[in-house]
Amino acid sequence: VTDPLRVALVGAGRAGLVHGRNLAAGVPGARLVAVADPVPEARQRAAAELGCRLTLADPLTAATDDGVDAVVIASPTFTHAAVAVAALQAGKHILCEKPLASTLDEARRVQAAADGSGGALVMGFMRRFDAGFARAAERIRAGDIGDPVFVRSTGRGPGLPPEWAHDPQRSAGLIAEVNSHDLDTVRWLSSREFQTVYAVGRAAKRPDLAARYPGFVDLVAVTCELSDGGLAQVDGACPAGYGYDARVEVYGTEGVVMAGDALAGSALLVRADGAVTDPVRSWRELFADAYRAEDAHLVRVARGEEEPRAGVADGVAALEAALAVNRSLRDGRPVRVAGEPG
């Protein structure tokens, strides 16, 4: 029997608690050994709920502790790079929530650290672990739709992310925080790279936030050119209010495949005044199985049994696309994803 992977959780916010709860409930071969969060109440509440003895204020301590084998990075985006680089240099494995970092420089520093390290980095693109999305990928790999020339991905979140995510100084905004998943899905399911993106966005629901944070959008629509003649469209919205909505459609030369369902798993009520079912309330609920599978995958990656299903290069690529979307929003024109100044 292998010793369990000793995991430190960095960031006890919403996404952090999803991983923390999975680890506390039991991920085979893993054990939660530390929770790090600079906010005292957050880390203490998390530690109590998760039954974790060791709490730390400083993520870097957790990232380099000798008693830690792997780090789940779920802290605010602007902290990812420092923690990830330190952890990789200390030979730890990483599960990093999206986006990989706030800037491309940071992201490349992480990539360089990963390349020279014994540790592996798994990007938290949990849609790759969802049964429906994964089945779509299988269908495509099997050639069922011919060449996947067009991907359409929708990502909408019910409620606003934390406030730092609206601040352009600390975040790459909606497209990075919410629609990183869609950008990754486009690359994953098309087996292509982004070439150009053109985006339009609005503060359709929260003009107040646009007034406070110039460039804030809560609605975005992107059209992309991909390598090998592929095309893609992404639309994102947050806060959408009605639920978490993640759907994809891949059009190929021989057919189309669709995954994601905003209504999965509920009961249907039919009355004279309408037929009603429940939208999915949150990403925690919609992707509960996917998060569990992702956490289990981290263990197998750490053991060298699997390659990261989404790795550091995927994190860099999704961020590069997100930043290009932001440039396009700012400049009102299509931009090349690679090789343009930010």
Place this chain on the structure above:
Amino acid sequence: VTDPLRVALVGAGRAGLVHGRNLAAGVPGARLVAVADPVPEARQRAAAELGCRLTLADPLTAATDDGVDAVVIASPTFTHAAVAVAALQAGKHILCEKPLASTLDEARRVQAAADGSGGALVMGFMRRFDAGFARAAERIRAGDIGDPVFVRSTGRGPGLPPEWAHDPQRSAGLIAEVNSHDLDTVRWLSSREFQTVYAVGRAAKRPDLAARYPGFVDLVAVTCELSDGGLAQVDGACPAGYGYDARVEVYGTEGVVMAGDALAGSALLVRADGAVTDPVRSWRELFADAYRAEDAHLVRVARGEEEPRAGVADGVAALEAALAVNRSLRDGRPVRVAGEPG
């Protein structure tokens, strides 16, 4: 009892026969009195099938005949304007298949003729007559989704349109021939006008046709800015092979409404090797009820009982947007829909 509306059918091709068969089967208050098509076999076969005595080679004769009250224009796009102007000047009512014309000049001539005429023009945007699409419109008008800030419309046709539609000399291409419906849907369901469009396109399935007809695309993805801060995305493909696929989704500040279903009305087979249903084979089948409703609407418009659900201004606006999409495809940049040189 009113005398029946005497209808001439101009164009005995695919769309023409849909209207012709409806009229032959019986549209209350209407009677098919003439079929005009310059191709002798086409008009004779149609006349035989439709039980119509009078056949004409020249559409203009049909459009101005004293024994005709209304003209269904379903001939190739490049012929629409001449027939429509003649018919309107003769005081006839018109049901015109999309797109209204090949160029904006032509379209405006039709509009001018309509404005000074006793005849009304109904644009053949049959999605406005489909139960699901119409219900979505009702929901939106009722405020069920708040402000409809984003429309996403998909239009895919199973097989190629006739060859003239690929020729830039005679047609405005895929976006005009297939996705005029989507462009109209965007305006209709958002209650907004197009401001800018950015489009990318490919000859993903038929590079051979792109070689023969420069600018030919069989896959197109468009991102649009609308008035009052609205956004839209349209994706189109033809030939899609798998069926006719027309779906729309309207995201509003209070929710989302969706219409269109590529699988409607069939049986579901579940076996160990998969669960199978049938895609919708054609627009004739998917919109059979809508075409009937549209033809019946023509009668009521001719009687002055209803305003055209989609009129000449809607035809002009959809064409203007389609031509802007073509400019964007050509120039690789976002373009203003109005006021730019073609």
Place this chain on the structure above:
Amino acid sequence: VTDPLRVALVGAGRAGLVHGRNLAAGVPGARLVAVADPVPEARQRAAAELGCRLTLADPLTAATDDGVDAVVIASPTFTHAAVAVAALQAGKHILCEKPLASTLDEARRVQAAADGSGGALVMGFMRRFDAGFARAAERIRAGDIGDPVFVRSTGRGPGLPPEWAHDPQRSAGLIAEVNSHDLDTVRWLSSREFQTVYAVGRAAKRPDLAARYPGFVDLVAVTCELSDGGLAQVDGACPAGYGYDARVEVYGTEGVVMAGDALAGSALLVRADGAVTDPVRSWRELFADAYRAEDAHLVRVARGEEEPRAGVADGVAALEAALAVNRSLRDGRPVRVAGEPG
């Protein structure tokens, strides 16, 4: 060109008007020539709406008139047999609404008249003309589910049938008036005959009607043994309130096929408080296409181009099963469908 089939409509109630409106709108090869209904207002209102000159008080006159080629019988069930026998003896073709008659004796008199007549009888089992149900039948005939050993059919009507249908003196009740369709579906899709039925029923919503009409039920559940080892279940309810609901599921040795959808063809609204679509309001709406196809089928049967898709023997068999269900309800035990005294 053949002369059009001259059709008389007998019964200007709900079902009668469906056929009448189809004929008035135009069924290729048919012409509505007379409306017969003993209720003056009903026949006059129908004649006005349907644009029909000839109205008659006496159905028998219509059924035997020289100017009539075919009769659509949509009058109350207890009048079917007399009209059908007279019409068949006069060589007319018949489209008879379900159930064929009120008693087996009547039904057999109709069958005898049909056997010795030049006229054909089409039973109004319109589900056989619905695209989804017909596709299920095709799948089964093609062997896609192996041997269809079990059929489950649901039939629910939104509102109560006319009052005579509750009166055991004049009607065979809910199972005959509403669920005849299900009984026919069982035979049709299993290619088997009823052997025994066991039924339980309740006046779950309208105990008041049970008090007035002993034996009245508004909810019924039937389990059947079929020939060749087949089994079936039927459940019926009327008034169901929420809509018209007709669904079938056929389980075979190699898979299952399902048809019917209570939600077909509407828009889906998703909001934070639920996802809502519209139930189908009525059988007129759900089966509008099927009724049109059925009326067109009558023309082709009259011309000798097609055999009745559901004929007099199917009408007899469905009635025999319905009457057996009523015996089972009365006696509280399984009963043989054939050969038992009523």
Place this chain on the structure above:
Amino acid sequence: VTDPLRVALVGAGRAGLVHGRNLAAGVPGARLVAVADPVPEARQRAAAELGCRLTLADPLTAATDDGVDAVVIASPTFTHAAVAVAALQAGKHILCEKPLASTLDEARRVQAAADGSGGALVMGFMRRFDAGFARAAERIRAGDIGDPVFVRSTGRGPGLPPEWAHDPQRSAGLIAEVNSHDLDTVRWLSSREFQTVYAVGRAAKRPDLAARYPGFVDLVAVTCELSDGGLAQVDGACPAGYGYDARVEVYGTEGVVMAGDALAGSALLVRADGAVTDPVRSWRELFADAYRAEDAHLVRVARGEEEPRAGVADGVAALEAALAVNRSLRDGRPVRVAGEPG
């Protein structure tokens, strides 16, 4: 912090491994401490996979061991009663797979033992823990469908249960082994008790097994009368081949609610030759979340924090109904569920 609940697994077959894997992966507050199975290879393979040190040949030893707080009984049905009684008398808590026992006498002995014991018994009716079924229950409790007067439940398993389940000496057959869940669902969602049942059954796919085990059926259709005027229908099949299929529909005086979906969570592929999705392969997959929730529920029941969602009385009632179904199958008549000799 409470000490974890020490759980022994009795029976290392299919259902046993579902619970065992959940416990090995980590059920909060529980720890797997022993695996008991008389078959040496089964218990050793399970122990290795589950990382469990203590293996036992004799279930009774596990059921009474001092180091055990709770017992998951997933051994063959004919062994349930002895293990359950011993465990309850030793004060253990129990999660018992369905059916509770093979005979009513056994079931009542378990009930008596539970009544006089400090241990609680949770029946393994995992549908009660499924999100969709539970939501249907909530809707019904909230009055959304009025009085739930009719329940229709479908339960089909893809592959045959182990051979002992076909042997009338050791099992109550298909209806008990597969459709206990449906019988429980009827009671649960209607809030009513069974009064009479009438059943028909066939060996439609496996006549060979009927030859070997008289009374064997692989297809069964049941119609039930419930207390307070309720009605129900259950249909079951095993082996169904195409997947695990558990669906319910509850018709009430104000509407209908449906739960269960044989196609949940997969991708939809649309091609010219059909639209394909995947049926659910197994109950393990369909109810994975429900089994986890059930195992977590056991912990809370053991701690006194919750009442069993399905308890020993529910197990007795479902078995009583299953045995009545078998009597009806044998005698070909409706039978009373309670108070008749077996």
